[in-house]
Amino acid sequence: MNAALKLRMLCEWRLATRSALCRMLCFALLTSMAGCVSAPRSVQVLQPSYALDAGQQSKLGRVGAQALTAASTEESAFHLLPAGLEALAARLALVAGAERSIDLQYYILRADSSGMGLMAALWQAAERGVRVRLLLDDWGARPDDATLQRLAAHSHIEVRLFNPLIHPRSATLSLLLDFERTQQRMHNKLLLADSQAAILGGRNIGDEYFSRHREFEFGDVDVLAFGPVVPQMAAAFDLYWNDALSLSLLSDLVAPESSTQPAEPVTELWQAAHGSGWARRLAAGELRFFCGRATAVHDKPGKLDPERPSENSRLGRAIANAMGAVERELLIVSPYFVPGEGGVAQLRELAQRGVRITIVTNTLAATDVPAVHAGYARYRHDLLQAGLALYEVRPDAAQQGLGRKERNERYERSERNGRTGSSRLSLHAKLLVADRSSAFIGSMNIDPRSQRLNTENGVVVTSPALAAELVGGVQRALVNDAWRVHEEGEGLRWTGVQDGRLVTLDHDPGASWWLRLQASLLAWLPIEDLL
Template sequence: MASPLAPLGGYRLWMIALLAALLQGCALPPLDGRSESMALSNAEAAATRLGRALNEQVQAHPGESGILPLAEALDSFAARMLLVRAAERTLDVQYYIWRDDITGNLLLDALREAAGRGVRVRLLLDDNGVAMDARLLALDRHPAIEVRLFNPFSVRQPKALGYLTHFSRANRRMHNKALVADNQAAIVGGRNVGDEYFGATDGVLFADLDVLAAGAVLPALSADFDRYWASASAYPIDRIVPATSAVPAPTTRTEDDPRAARYLQALRESRFVADLLAGEHLPQWARVEMVSDDPRKGLGLAEREDLITHQLQQVLARPPVASLDLVSPYFVPTAAGVDAFSRLAARGVRVRILTNALEATDVSAVHSGYARYRKELLRAGVELHEMKRGAQPQGGRAGVSGSSGSSLHAKTFAIDGRRVFVGSMNFDPRSAHLNTELGFIIDSPVLAQAVTQAFDRDIPASAYEVKLDESGGLVWIERREGQALRHTREPGSTLGRSAWIGLLSVLPIEWLL
């Protein structure tokens, strides 16, 4: 007599066979025969138009880098377009997110135009942050352009299947953001490529910060791009995306999109580029050290000393003695971070932190990872500020189409009003342990004090200050037209959302945030 469990045994075998076939089908192709390329040598880079234009200032500041902050959304996009159009030999471009929208396509058009005049373009994108296979594959077919995808998903639709079949790898993303022209000038910071980062949307605008850089740090930045480009996680797009996906890639037709036309008109009317070329925007020349994760972190193979967290500890070996002002849109301090901030506050260091309020965040799960630590941080003497959704912070004006509000996206911190970090790294476990990150430590009192002054002057008007009341509960202080309004319920919360945040805060997901 057959066992009643026999059908279940056959079912399990069938499921195992199906899973094995699925895993085999999701395997990535080999990297054998992948083309090799490198950034321009210092001598080649110095001979370009950009090199000749920058030579006098570079020679006048040996060992230093010129840094120009880009806080305005429109100015930051204009600076990218300027670098792409100024490039003569090479463009090395690396981003986590690249949207198929107005600014994303305008910048792709500019890269294609640069390739048309003989510029070699290398475009490295994290595969989780792009959804335009056909357009990118068509771009890759240009003889002067090569597109690679970092930690790609072999199944293109739905990509989320990769999280089921290869979670450990798929959960590790390249969060770096950099654009390098001729190994002479670059933009590094927190912005991805998309309308919400550059003020071309009537939705929420991300308030962010980039820097335009030239000088001594450029060779290190280009070398870092080279190692990512040659890493075991960087796959030529034509090995991942089927050839049948390619479609012609026409330039953006602004007459078909009034929003695109308005944005281009705003770019033309912007004084930023003209003023920059006329010498009105002078960079701060300072010692700059680049910190960056080893790309092997994308496969979970990087050594501790090759992680950005370790490099930051080495560069910042001298701890703050007076102040630490930190801005992180996704702030999950963990118990270790709370302990570190508490020890600083106990030594008399003024610790101020700005992150998104619940009403402004775009990732509720991350907010839950922060909310659980608020009371402990406040009891230790740490000052907490949460950016309001409707705020228009200094330098982050609304978009051309009329933004419906802002969400903080800048990642920066200043120590003792002397040193400042600008880059892609959030203060959360994901940036520390999972995603790859990139940033600059800038030894500049002028730039560091700008962050400190923002906490003194601008942030009070655009953020809630979180405090403890007499009974130890949380209150949110909002300053509006000279008045201090006191909220005893978290702004933006509803009964359902509060319950969801509460549930997330007790789940063992902190390491993913």
């Protein structure tokens, strides 16, 4: 193994750990153990299966017809889900309302209250006779094999893993043994119910995505969809589900007596989700829907297969074609923003044509991956000199105003339960809005990893009302929840509201000297193609 490859592995290990000392020690230990490999997990390729449509007379079909009342035949209907608890309640409502099928595709499904609660809901749906297909990436955090096998033991549930790791019990050993394959991940996020309703966006399944984590929270946006775009999403799911890279976890490894629900419903979670009243408002037609023509976009699963080099990613091109040429204004929201020299050149060209461009990403203190921020930071001067407006979301946005009502209520509940403290917020939403007329919502970041290593998905909607809602929401949040980055002389400055007054800082806000040093050192490493 050459030194360059070892360096790349060490850099990737940086993305998965917080402690530099532990990282170096573990890397040295695992390198010495590289020859000790156990047998891979047992998997098998099963027969293909395809989406089941419950029809417009089903429960969700009737709800969809109500949401589509103001839409034309070609249009779909969309409801935005910016609040974490409502995003969770929406997923539980679709699972509870499904009559024929539930399909889920996620990069991360954590074994926490949100993830285990959702799996319990899936089990309950299967008990009603609903077919459940669960497709998970094998790198992202997820329940262990035994838990997934208990779930898959149900006659109406199948679990498949996308691009399984070469070593099932150690992601790090998999990195050592097959670095390139391990880097290629399915980053898609999608939930389908009866081929009548879908939820997609930036959220994985885990407490931090649904405002349920005590110390950390991702600020995100999902969208609930009804209409002609849903069968497009179902076809995309089938493409991944039946691909050669999707392998089924063998459920026959579990004895029949173990075929029980993998987890009991989490009482606090259920109370919070059902107490929100979201499902009732959906059924009663009280939610606001935006109608517009829509196109589901996705990478092909063959993007990750070296034996299918012709199936390269076309997601970026598909988004551009669906949104059309930008003429006046472009909003980019990406938590991991590493445009590269080519991306900077494209943005500069747009700006020279008179397009107003606003970019929103994380501050160094807010990001959960400092290496990515280091990759972004080297382009800040070029972006500002091109005339772009650059904003960085602050980690104390929970206190400053982003989603203030929901978070204040959650903090009050925490205090009543004897817990104190507030969550650190990190931006996780991925949005593009062009000319306040069309918008992309999905899983794709603006970085080399999304373009080259991950598969991604999303939806492009042509709807001035939806686009205006997204732009307005971002602009309102930026006032108190972000720092405006600008140049002063040869240095950068950050201007924003702090303690009720406008202040300007000369270094990354909220970041300790140690974190700033780490970012500076990481910026020198040749790892941009992994970010």
